[in-house]
Amino acid sequence: MTIVYNESNSVFHLQTHKTSYLIEVLDTGHLAHLYWGQRIESVNTAYLRHIPQRSFSPNPVDPSHTYNLDTLPQEYPAYGNTDYREPAYQVQLENGSTISNLRYETHRIFKGKPALRGLPATYVESDDEATTLEIDLVDEQADLQVTLSYTTFEQMNVITRSARFVNEGESPIRLLRCLSANVDFPHDSFDVLHLSGAWGRERIPVRQPLRPGMQSINSRRGASSHQHNPFFAIMSADATEDHGDVYALNLVYSGNFDAFAEVDQYHTTRVGIGINPFDFTWLLGSKEVFQTPETVLVYAANGLGEMSRDFHQLYRSRLARSTHRDRIRPVxxxxxxxxxxxxxxxxxxxxxxxxxxxxxxxxxxxxxxxxxxxxxxxxxxxxxxxxxxxxxxxxxxxxxxxxxxxxxxxxxxxxxxxxxxxxxxxxxxxxxxxxxxxxxxxxxxxxxxxxxxxxxxxxxxxxxxxxxxxxxxxxxxxxxxxxxxxxxxxxxxxxxxxxxxxxxxxxxxxxxxxxxxxxxxxxxxxxxxxxxxxxxxxxxxxxxxxxxxxxxxxxxxxxxxxxxxxxxxxxxxxxxxxxxxxxxxxxxxxxxxxxxxxxxxxxxxxxxxxxxxxxxxxxxxxxxxxxxxxxxxxGHLYRLLNPNGKGSSAWMYVSNDRRSALVTYVHTLAEADPRLVTLRLKGLEPRFKYHVSGMESEVGGDQLMYVGLNVPVVDGDFKSFTWHLTQV
Missing domain, CATH: 3.20.20.70 (Aldolase class I)
Incomplete structure (x- = not known):
């Protein structure tokens, strides 16, 4: 099992082969978010959860408790019970109030991954491929149950999340806000990355440092839109294609969405994504159920390239479900x-x-x-x-x-x-x-x-x-x-x-x-x-x-x-x-x-x-x-040169067995007396010898990666080159 529950410290440990994700059930029943990042084996909750008392941060239970919700990292936070940050959900009860307080009731851990009713989602073809955790939270006064669902894939470095709301009472409940995922981080030393644009220039990367307050993207257009994609990531300031921490969320939804990063007064960061609450309510009648869309979470310790390959592997094989999924596509x-x-x-x-x-x-x-x-x-x-x-x-x-x-x-x-x-x-x-x-x-x-x-x-x-x-x-x-x-x-x-x-x-x-x-x-x-x-x-x-x-x-x-x-x-x-x-x-x-x-x-x-x-x-x-x-x-994609607008670009695809690769370089505007360009390739097997199209002698994978591949001098605008590599 890649999800275990330690009864001695009330901690859920979700693991992929590269990632750990930790959740603690506090003695008050609140769910604390402890960690998401590189895989760890031992868990010391006292070390992970260090939350001092803060001024103007009321205590949600009684003064004897040493934490407050305004500073506690949480899994699915509400507004109105001492947490002043952006909430993951909000409901309106029959009396007009919008206060809710979910507490842990029970949980289930099982092999496999259930489908989401009426919604697209990642899937498994065998129960052995994944492990799912469902945590039931209840607000007894509101007769509201919320089930948080997490799935880890055995052979992939991804975790998926969603939430299901059930009205267990007789009176209707209005859902005003119901995000699919919330993650709290203990600091704000991050850049934020999203994909922005317009018709004809979609999904252009925008990267900037996090700052105090709210940074968000959304769509109110009835579609995920040309303007913003339902993808949102925060990363270490030094993160590159091949280095640094990246935490990415992608919503499996095609309509109005909201994604945000909020930095509070203590320089902690809250990230959330889900259906856009703007112009949205959902009337939940007695015994009725509302299912949020799924969010795919990817943590990569080795930069954006690793993040992309993790998304690509999942989406090729366990999101697309057509009979054409594994077939080559026609020209x-x-x-x-x-x-x-x-x-x-x-x-x-x-x-x-x-x-x-x-x-x-x-x-x-x-x-x-x-x-x-x-x-x-x-x-x-x-x-x-x-x-x-x-x-x-x-x-x-x-x-x-x-x-x-x-x-x-x-x-x-x-x-x-x-x-x-x-x-x-x-x-x-x-x-x-x-x-x-x-x-x-x-x-x-x-x-x-x-x-x-x-x-x-x-x-x-x-x-x-x-x-x-x-x-x-x-x-x-x-x-x-x-x-x-x-x-x-x-x-x-x-x-x-x-x-x-x-x-x-x-x-x-x-x-x-x-x-x-x-x-x-x-x-x-x-x-x-x-x-x-x-x-x-x-x-x-x-x-x-x-x-x-x-x-x-x-x-x-x-x-x-x-x-x-x-x-x-x-x-x-x-x-x-x-x-x-x-x-x-x-x-x-x-x-x-x-x-x-x-x-x-x-x-x-x-x-x-x-x-x-x-x-x-x-x-x-x-x-x-x-x-x-x-x-x-x-194949596996490796980006070699970022076009940064309309600059030169290079990328390569490498086969699963690393015996073949395709490298492409595109130069934009020619210049006088140009500098020489050498592409240091990626993803090859250092011990292999490769035949490179256009070259007479074979070249070692180590040389191609550590020394590089020389690009011919360009003699005009908009020229391009490709090299097909095959193992000798």
């Missing part, structure tokens, strides 16, 4: 930037024929194939074929593409509706809206109300009908606007603030039903690019379109930030035309290929408009990627 072409809305069967077939000749394996038909869709002003919700463009339908088109030895895929945006659509005219109350208020549009569309069962059922029925109508083996699931006027026509007034979370529960039900019914389909999520790139979506859809911005130089920063948490196999990365359609930059085709090969590889351009030389280069790119894609998609 695809998407017609969007080649045709946009203007296409017909002949154009699509010609583009597919050209793609097939170049070795591309999957053709994806993007927006415009349904309803009367000729632009973005109509037809979302009308999921039937536009026979003016495709007179013989999807079955005929899929067969034409299959006959060219390619799979066929399709774009959907099922969560949205156009006001100019048959669906909206028939069901104007099916969208999120507030009575007597304007219905704000974005991209000429409204958001369907997935808190309603009838809307969810209709989406499942419409999408299923299309997927059953043709040999469709891939779906790109898009969401191109965020929520406004968040209200539901079916919810009573006292439950309106539940709408955003009920939407997420409805979405997860829809995705569960569709991915279960169509296991052969490879689903890729998208939200205006990377606006919903989070673990919640990866549970149902094992890859995500990383960004609508396909410029190779912009993608260096986007893919670097994304890789901090999410594995390469989850990142959709494509070569597009130049000048780039987002930033109008022209980069070499070779560089665009090298950058896109850092994820699931594909193309978004008009192959018919290319020269013969360019088509040959693409054919060579496809051939090369196929030879290394298993290494990229399932």
């Amino acid at each position: 695809l072409i998407n017609n969007w930037e080649a045709t946009y809305f203007d296409f017909d069967t002949a154009q699509i077939e010609a583009l597919a024929a050209q793609a097939s000749e170049l070795g591309i394996e999957l053709f994806v038909l993007d927006d415009g194939w349904f309803g009367k869709r000729d632009d973005d002003k109509s037809s979302l919700g009308d999921w039937f074929v536009n026979t003016r463009k495709l007179p013989e339908g999807l079955c005929d088109l899929a067969k034409r593409i299959n006959d060219k030895n390619m799979k066929f895929g399709l774009w959907f945006e099922p969560e949205m509706v156009s006001p100019d659509s048959e669906l909206y005219r028939a069901h104007p109350d099916w969208c999120l809206h507030v009575p007597n208020r304007p219905r704000s549009q974005s991209r000429n569309q409204l958001v369907l109300d997935l808190s309603r069962d009838d809307v969810c059922d209709a989406i499942v029925e419409m999408v299923s009908a299309i997927l059953n109508s043709a040999n469709i083996e891939y779906v790109k699931w898009d969401m191109n606007r965020h929520m406004t006027e968040i209200g539901s026509a079916l919810l009573p007034p006292e439950r309106q603030r539940e709408t955003a979370h009920r939407y997420m529960l409805g979405l997860y039900r829809v995705l569960d039903e569709l991915t279960t019914a169509f296991p052969h389909v490879l689903f890729e999520s998208c939200s205006g690019g990377g606006g919903r790139f989070d673990p919640g979506m990866l549970y149902y859809m094992p890859q995500t379109w990383t960004s609508d911005n396909t410029d190779a130089i912009e993608r260096l920063g986007i893919q670097y930030g994304t890789s901090l948490t999410y594995p390469a196999i989850s990142m959709g990365a494509h070569v597009s035309a130049v000048p780039n359609h987002q930033v109008y930059r022209t980069t070499p085709l070779e560089t665009r290929g090298h950058v896109a090969m850092a994820g699931t590889f594909g193309y978004e351009l008009d192959l018919m408009a290319l020269t013969d030389e360019e088509r040959k280069e693409i054919k060579d790119q496809v051939t090369f990627y196929k030879s290394v894609r298993e290494l990229v998609q399932f």
Whole structure:
């Protein structure tokens, strides 16, 4: 067992092969957080818990106790009982009060990991893979029970956490706040790291020192968002890719979230993450249950690189659950930037024929194939074929593409509706809206109300009908606007603030039903690019379109930030035309290929408009990627150079047995009389000899790591190089 309870000192010790996490049950019943960090074997609670009396910090029990909650490190703190810091939860009782005081009642330790009802979460395929601890806390006066759940994975360096609320009384309870995790640290000598941005520049790392007060990120947009990702980490000030302590939390949720670090007057730090309490309440009736989303916790003693590889291993193998989880992903072409809305069967077939000749394996038909869709002003919700463009339908088109030895895929945006659509005219109350208020549009569309069962059922029925109508083996699931006027026509007034979370529960039900019914389909999520790139979506859809911005130089920063948490196999990365359609930059085709090969590889351009030389280069790119894609998609990532905005970047993937590796270097702007660049590689076996592509003699792994690999002198802007290493 990797979780043990010591009855002599009332301490729970959670262990992974690298990490220890300690919780103490105090004699008052409060749960104290003792430690999270590098694995330890012996536990001295008197040494770990040193909490002096402080002025203006009232005692929660009686003056004989030597601690107070305002300074006690806690597992799941409340507000109002002498702790003045940010709480993990808050409830409102029938009498209007918001005071609650949870105390330990009992616990259970068992092998395995139970699923979370209605929510995505990490999982096990055998009970021997993990150990779970459930701690029941009760507030007898409020008739409230909260169960804290912790799971340690035997072969992975991760701990997961969540909380479950149960109203054991007869009177309703309002949940005002219910975070998934809280961790208290004894000092504030940390930097904080999060991933920030906007449409077209998602998940750019932001790192800054902690300061007194509150530092937080959140989303109030109804999605995890382009602006902030539900990832939050604190780290030692000297932490690098390969050195220093990193404590990271990632929420398995796709909606509104909040993550924060609060430094108090004594320079201790409280970190929390969970559903955003802004504009949220949940009415918990008698005997009803509320489950919070899961948080994944990773501690790394050896810097950000180790943290990333721990996340990647878990998410590749025990979060994504598709039948495609362990399969290599096909090289695809998407017609969007080649045709946009203007296409017909002949154009699509010609583009597919050209793609097939170049070795591309999957053709994806993007927006415009349904309803009367000729632009973005109509037809979302009308999921039937536009026979003016495709007179013989999807079955005929899929067969034409299959006959060219390619799979066929399709774009959907099922969560949205156009006001100019048959669906909206028939069901104007099916969208999120507030009575007597304007219905704000974005991209000429409204958001369907997935808190309603009838809307969810209709989406499942419409999408299923299309997927059953043709040999469709891939779906790109898009969401191109965020929520406004968040209200539901079916919810009573006292439950309106539940709408955003009920939407997420409805979405997860829809995705569960569709991915279960169509296991052969490879689903890729998208939200205006990377606006919903989070673990919640990866549970149902094992890859995500990383960004609508396909410029190779912009993608260096986007893919670097994304890789901090999410594995390469989850990142959709494509070569597009130049000048780039987002930033109008022209980069070499070779560089665009090298950058896109850092994820699931594909193309978004008009192959018919290319020269013969360019088509040959693409054919060579496809051939090369196929030879290394298993290494990229399932190997271990080592970041060598941080692009720091738009600077030069380098990274490498190493196979599990360390017998092969792929190294990529991308230079941005050339300079006169440049300095020489040497890349010190990582993750290789020092005793191995490697053949390095482009070199005549073999090189030792120790030399490549400790001396380095010389980069050729760059003779222009935006040049790139790759080296394929194989053991001799």
